[in-house]
Amino acid sequence: MSERSAIDDQPAQGASGITPPAPVQESALVNAIADKPDSSATDGEFKTVGEYRCQNPYLVAENVDVHYGSNHAIKNVSLEIGKKEVIALIGPSGCGKSTFLRCLNRMNDSIESAVVSGDIRLDGEDIYSKSLDPVVLRARVGIVFQKPNPFPKSIYDNVAYGPRIHGLAADRAELDEIVHSSLERAGLLEEVKDRLDDPGTGLSGGQQQRLCIARTIAINPEVILMDEPCSALDPIATAKVEDLMDQLAQEYSIVIVTHSMQQAARVSRRVAYFHLGHLIEVNDTDTVFTNPEHKLTEDYITGRIG
Amino acid sequence: MQNTSLLIILIGMTAFAYFAGRSRSLAIVGGPARTTRLHSLPGYYGYFTAIWCLLPALGLLLAWILLEPRVIAALTVQGLSDTQRSMSAGELNLLLNNIQNLALGDAISGTADESLQAAADRFTQLTKQSRQLLAVLVFGLSGLAAFFAWRRIHPDFRARNSVENITRLLLLAASTIAIFTTVGIVLSVLFEALRFFQKVPATEFLFGLNWSPQTAIRADQVGSSGSFGAVPLFTGTLLITAVAMVFATPVGLLTAIYLSEYASKTVRSVAKPLLEILAGIPTVVYGFFAALTVAPWIRNTGEAAGLSVSSESALAAGLVMGIMIIPLVSSLSDDAINAVPTAMRDGALGLGSTRSETMRKVILPAALPGIVGGILLAVSRAIGETMIVVMAAGLAANLTANPFEAVTTVTVQIVTLLVGDQEFDSAKTLAAFALGLMLFVVTLLLNVLGLYVVRKYREQYD
Numbered sequence: 001m002s003e004r005s006a007i008d009d010q011p012a013q014g015a016s017g018i019t020p021p022a023p024v025q026e027s028a029l030v031n032a033i034a035d036k037p038d039s040s041a042t043d044g045e046f047k048t049v050g051e052y053r054c055q056n057p058y059l060v061a062e063n064v065d066v067h068y069g070s071n072h073a074i075k076n077v078s079l080e081i082g083k084k085e086v087i088a089l090i091g092p093s094g095c096g097k098s099t100f101l102r103c104l105n106r107m108n109d110s111i112e113s114a115v116v117s118g119d120i121r122l123d124g125e126d127i128y129s130k131s132l133d134p135v136v137l138r139a140r141v142g143i144v145f146q147k148p149n150p151f152p153k154s155i156y157d158n159v160a161y162g163p164r165i166h167g168l169a170a171d172r173a174e175l176d177e178i179v180h181s182s183l184e185r186a187g188l189l190e191e192v193k194d195r196l197d198d199p200g201t202g203l204s205g206g207q208q209q210r211l212c213i214a215r216t217i218a219i220n221p222e223v224i225l226m227d228e229p230c231s232a233l234d235p236i237a238t239a240k241v242e243d244l245m246d247q248l249a250q251e252y253s254i255v256i257v258t259h260s261m262q263q264a265a266r267v268s269r270r271v272a273y274f275h276l277g278h279l280i281e282v283n284d285t286d287t288v289f290t291n292p293e294h295k296l297t298e299d300y301i302t303g304r305i306g
Numbered sequence: 307m308q309n310t311s312l313l314i315i316l317i318g319m320t321a322f323a324y325f326a327g328r329s330r331s332l333a334i335v336g337g338p339a340r341t342t343r344l345h346s347l348p349g350y351y352g353y354f355t356a357i358w359c360l361l362p363a364l365g366l367l368l369a370w371i372l373l374e375p376r377v378i379a380a381l382t383v384q385g386l387s388d389t390q391r392s393m394s395a396g397e398l399n400l401l402l403n404n405i406q407n408l409a410l411g412d413a414i415s416g417t418a419d420e421s422l423q424a425a426a427d428r429f430t431q432l433t434k435q436s437r438q439l440l441a442v443l444v445f446g447l448s449g450l451a452a453f454f455a456w457r458r459i460h461p462d463f464r465a466r467n468s469v470e471n472i473t474r475l476l477l478l479a480a481s482t483i484a485i486f487t488t489v490g491i492v493l494s495v496l497f498e499a500l501r502f503f504q505k506v507p508a509t510e511f512l513f514g515l516n517w518s519p520q521t522a523i524r525a526d527q528v529g530s531s532g533s534f535g536a537v538p539l540f541t542g543t544l545l546i547t548a549v550a551m552v553f554a555t556p557v558g559l560l561t562a563i564y565l566s567e568y569a570s571k572t573v574r575s576v577a578k579p580l581l582e583i584l585a586g587i588p589t590v591v592y593g594f595f596a597a598l599t600v601a602p603w604i605r606n607t608g609e610a611a612g613l614s615v616s617s618e619s620a621l622a623a624g625l626v627m628g629i630m631i632i633p634l635v636s637s638l639s640d641d642a643i644n645a646v647p648t649a650m651r652d653g654a655l656g657l658g659s660t661r662s663e664t665m666r667k668v669i670l671p672a673a674l675p676g677i678v679g680g681i682l683l684a685v686s687r688a689i690g691e692t693m694i695v696v697m698a699a700g701l702a703a704n705l706t707a708n709p710f711e712a713v714t715t716v717t718v719q720i721v722t723l724l725v726g727d728q729e730f731d732s733a734k735t736l737a738a739f740a741l742g743l744m745l746f747v748v749t750l751l752l753n754v755l756g757l758y759v760v761r762k763y764r765e766q767y768d
Contacts (some may be wrong), residue, residue, distance in 0.1 A: 105656065107652065107655065107656060110651070110652075110655060112570075112571060135658050135659070135660050136658065137658075138655060138656055138657065138658040139657070139658030140658075142656065142657065143652075143656040145649060145652060145653065145656070147649055149647070149649035149650060149652065149653040150653075151650060151653065151654070151668050151672070152650075152671065152672050153671070161654075161657060161659075161667065161668075162657040162658065165657070165658070165659055165660075165663050165667070166658060212653070215653075215657065216656075216657065219657060219658065
């Protein structure tokens, strides 16, 4: 972690050294890595440009590496996520943004070959420490997946699932209250209030995704991770979910992985661009989309890679 | 000529036909470089010719083999004297048998008189002629069919389509063999069972409480008239099945849960093959394990506890049968659990569920229909199981719900009814068919129900 101090020095230099014309971009990057056998030696070359820190950090990742067996999926990534901030992770497929997201609430634990190293702290507490129970962590850092995955239960039971297992409601009336307010905050209550006992799997795709969001906010997490939450939805359902994100941002920190740059521009305050496991650039959304610092970011947002 | 040598020559001709057809197709278009002018690849023209060379001749050969004995017998009978021809069918059959044996040089009953010898000579003569005729016809047909097929080869001729059509018909024929066998078995069981119900009313069979199938074979024999109330057999079967399922369902299900959700890769890679070995043990081995190890152990333990336990108890048979179907229950449950999408697991874990909460509240409910289907299939397996109960459960048809007593099952009774000297039209023997029919109907219903449940569940996620 001692290299961290060097990160802010000369932010764009590493980038300018390795930015030949777009078509050979990826191979150049790979070659640059291959030239240096010791991966820590390459950290300087790929240090993140822009500002990975933020004003009011709540969820902090420092020098995170993830290996799937021999595959080095995340390479020395540091990123701070502020309180009540929406940050978007973008990048081409396979760049590690979903992997990074899943590190933040230890969903990678269920993948046997995944090894996570580095430091991730939630409100100052190391989430990979032995004393921390991943079950408790996941109640604090909720996640919404790419494909809506309501349980094969009623709409009511889907939302009540979390409060029930965490014992958040003392009695039925309280549970009803939690379910209703969660559905309401997810913008779904109007559409389903007369059929709470119908199976959640019978809803449309967009409704299912909002049900999954309601299910997540029902346990009142501190951070919500969203892994391409709209990629399986049509534009109208997408618009609804994006509206919802705007509202949720009043209360929660949101980390969203997306392939849609318009979506990233619409919903996020900051954007982090990942490339081949490296975090290339973190900046304000406006900066990234109007005046990116790094050539790779520019190539990606202008559609030349990815 | 022998059938085998006929066949070998026929195969040789087929191979020749293949090459002839293939090279003709090539020759027609002018060499391998120009095969694109052919509708199909050259090999298909070869196959087409070969199939025509082989199949009709093979059909003729089979038909000949099936019909030949009858035709020759009929022709032999025609050559007999009027008195012999006017004999009853049974006697005529015996006579024919003698003639055949004489012709083949086997031992015959009675003495070989002149007329018999003449008939035998005639029989030998006929057989010889038939063989020669067969060889000529088979080769003739084979060559002729192959020739016409070969003549049909033409660049526009759709050989591939023809070959594929014939292949389809061959596959159809193969599958109908299995289907017709099933239908045949069902019908034969059904008709024999109907014959049984003519002798014993169905109501007595289905609702009678007393099973004692011993009947007097001769009129003057002392013996009971037999009673065919199958209820004790049904209850015995149910009792043993229930014991087996009570044991196998939880063990198998918990095994499946452990292996699919908790076990590490290493444990799984060892435990799964071991379980499959359990499924591969012959049931007769389970049977003597039940009879020689488990049953005495249960009796001794029971007696030590002050219970009266029969040495052939339903408990012993049921327990061992339960062990036998553990792999079935666990592998079907495993399939059902694995069919629950990972998204469900992730969803539950992402909400902060523990592994056991995920299992109990999300995965098991989602997999339940599949598990129930699997258990129904296991029940039908248990009901139909024979060897273990024959060896461990005993023969006494007790009407009891006490698992410490000896009971008997439908399958055991079918075995005992059909073993030994029996006339085949007595109620006792026919009862086996009625029991078989019952068993068939019950297991069929369970299988249909089980498969229906399993399939309905699968559709939910696909």
